[in-house]
Amino acid sequence: MRKSSTITALSDIAMAARRYSLVGMLGWQDVRQRYRRSALGPFWLTISMGVMIASIGVVFGQIFNSPMKEFLPFLAVGMIFWGFISSVITEGCTGFIAAEGIIKQLSIPLFVHILRVLWRNFLILAHNIVIFPLVLLAVGKPLSWIAFISIPGLLLVVVNLTWIALILGVLCARYRDLPQIVGSILQILFYLTPIMWMPDLLPKRAGLYLLDSNPVYHLLEIIRSPLLGQLPTTTNWEISLALALFGWFLAIAVYGRFKRRIAYWL
Amino acid sequence: MATIEFNNVCVDFPIYNANTRSLKKRLLQVATGGQLGADQQGRVVVRALEDLSFTFKDGDRVGLLGHNGAGKSTLLRLLGGVYEPSSGCARINGVIGSLIDISLGIDSEATGRENIYFRGGLLGMTRAEISKQIDDIIEFSELGNFVDMPMRTYSSGMHLRLAFSVSTILRPEILLMDEWLSVGDEGFKHKAEKRMTELVQVTNILVIASHSREVILDTCNRVIWLEHGRVRMDGDPESVVAAYFGG
Numbered sequence: 412m413r414k415s416s417t418i419t420a421l422s423d424i425a426m427a428a429r430r431y432s433l434v435g436m437l438g439w440q441d442v443r444q445r446y447r448r449s450a451l452g453p454f455w456l457t458i459s460m461g462v463m464i465a466s467i468g469v470v471f472g473q474i475f476n477s478p479m480k481e482f483l484p485f486l487a488v489g490m491i492f493w494g495f496i497s498s499v500i501t502e503g504c505t506g507f508i509a510a511e512g513i514i515k516q517l518s519i520p521l522f523v524h525i526l527r528v529l530w531r532n533f534l535i536l537a538h539n540i541v542i543f544p545l546v547l548l549a550v551g552k553p554l555s556w557i558a559f560i561s562i563p564g565l566l567l568v569v570v571n572l573t574w575i576a577l578i579l580g581v582l583c584a585r586y587r588d589l590p591q592i593v594g595s596i597l598q599i600l601f602y603l604t605p606i607m608w609m610p611d612l613l614p615k616r617a618g619l620y621l622l623d624s625n626p627v628y629h630l631l632e633i634i635r636s637p638l639l640g641q642l643p644t645t646t647n648w649e650i651s652l653a654l655a656l657f658g659w660f661l662a663i664a665v666y667g668r669f670k671r672r673i674a675y676w677l
Numbered sequence: 678m679a680t681i682e683f684n685n686v687c688v689d690f691p692i693y694n695a696n697t698r699s700l701k702k703r704l705l706q707v708a709t710g711g712q713l714g715a716d717q718q719g720r721v722v723v724r725a726l727e728d729l730s731f732t733f734k735d736g737d738r739v740g741l742l743g744h745n746g747a748g749k750s751t752l753l754r755l756l757g758g759v760y761e762p763s764s765g766c767a768r769i770n771g772v773i774g775s776l777i778d779i780s781l782g783i784d785s786e787a788t789g790r791e792n793i794y795f796r797g798g799l800l801g802m803t804r805a806e807i808s809k810q811i812d813d814i815i816e817f818s819e820l821g822n823f824v825d826m827p828m829r830t831y832s833s834g835m836h837l838r839l840a841f842s843v844s845t846i847l848r849p850e851i852l853l854m855d856e857w858l859s860v861g862d863e864g865f866k867h868k869a870e871k872r873m874t875e876l877v878q879v880t881n882i883l884v885i886a887s888h889s890r891e892v893i894l895d896t897c898n899r900v901i902w903l904e905h906g907r908v909r910m911d912g913d914p915e916s917v918v919a920a921y922f923g924g
Contacts, residue, residue: 430798430801432798432803432804433798433799436794436795436804437798440784440791440795443787444784444786444787447786448786512781512782513781513782513799514759515754515759516754516757516759516775516777516778517757517759517781517799517800518757518758518759518773519799585693671761674754674759674760674761675690675691675760675763676691676693
């Protein structure tokens with residue numbers, strides 16, 4: 412008697428949520444493992460991110476002739492959250508593959524491994540975000556109350572990233588070429604999305620295509636613009652929400668269909 | 678109350694990087710392992726288990742015998758819920774505990790204490806539950822102050838003692854083992870043996886894969902002999918062991 416695939420997927424996800432304490436431990440362990448015996452620990456990530464933002468900021472600020480007061484905070488938020496988004500997606504690809512040892516020995520809800528990737532990267536994000544107030548201080552830009560809107564924004568982004576990581580985790584377990592392809596696509600998206608360049612530099616017509624048709628732009632915008640003191644547009648919210656709904660339907664279908672095969676593929 | 682019910686269970690492993698089947702592989706198959714074959718789409722599959730049907734009830738102490746590659750570990754993983762059958766139906770009721778690979782999840786850079794939490798978490802305990810039992814675990818492992826040292830400073834015996842102490846803290850209804858666990862030096866071995874016996878006594882169903890005649894005869898009241906993924910013999914320990922070890 413085989414349960415319907417939707418129930419399989421949902422019950423696995425529900426069971427994984429109940430194992431939050433394990434997710435928490437594994438996520439912390441991942442972060443600490445990378446930086447054991449180093450004095451600064453995960454703050455090395457913060458430092459390297461900070462250095463990158465500063466150097467890109469100086470060079471591209473000059474090239475684009477953007478005022479530092481606008482460009483540097485824009486770049487900092489963009490880079491920090493893009494780092495979060497892209498590493499959740501790349502590590503989501505190897506979420507199941509990397510957990511092969513556990514998956515093949517213990518029947519832990521598989522979604523735990525996806526949550527682990529999310530939590531680990533969230534912890535890293537928490538380290539990186541320290542840069543943002545420093546940048547604001549450096550350029551003397553105040554933070555407005557609107558910034559709080561970026562919290563629901565981040566939540567919606569996380570909801571979106573979860574389904575992306577889940578689907579990619581499943582597919583990459585089966586097709587091992589996929590992580591490379593995803594890596595290249597992310598690289599392209601990094602340049603297509605206004606992270607290093609500000610959207611108002613684009614000519615009007617090109618902007619319409621490049622921005623509106625880019626889902627990453629909308630996702631980034633619901634976090635970034637409140638932090639820079641602007642409200643995200645309704646389109647930003649609508650697209651992000653629609654993406655979450657559509658994506659989760661797809662993810663549950665894919666996960667329910669293939670969950671039982673994952674252990675075989677590893 | 679725990680039950681395990683298998684009906685015509687098969688397990689096929691798809692092999693994606695072996696598109697060509699050669700004579701060599703054909704010949705090897707005779708010597709070891711499951712049966713190679715191809716499914717409808719022409720993919721190479723290894724049939725690890727074929728057409729298994731049995732029922733285990735409370736009180737069953739099942740021994741699995743068989744050569745390397747006969748399907749013992751795959752069967753244990755199937756029982757543990759790692760794999761779902763490719764066809765057939767496997768119904769497993771009861772809390773499962775696995776003593777296969779007790780060192781899984783141990784991070785050698787972390788301290789013994791941290792690893793108790795990792796290991797306990799993997800076995801399904803929450804932080805609070807582990808905290809409640811951690812003193813017992815540490816005491817049992819006899820690690821003393823070493824428990825707050827990184828695991829890489831441990832000897833392999835100490836390593837196993839810690840893993841053993843955490844892994845045997847649970848009292849599952851269905852216990853899965855790959856070989857009888859025996860760790861540590863003389864003194865510890867005795868203690869470990871006592872804990873194992875106790876664990877095996879309270880569990881409803883035990884399934885143990887072993888190559889040791891003594892273990893099978895001492896612990897089991899039913900033995901299944903697997904060969905090429907199929908049940909060759911299923912019966913009381915004496916007769917199966919006699920047949921398997923060549924009498």
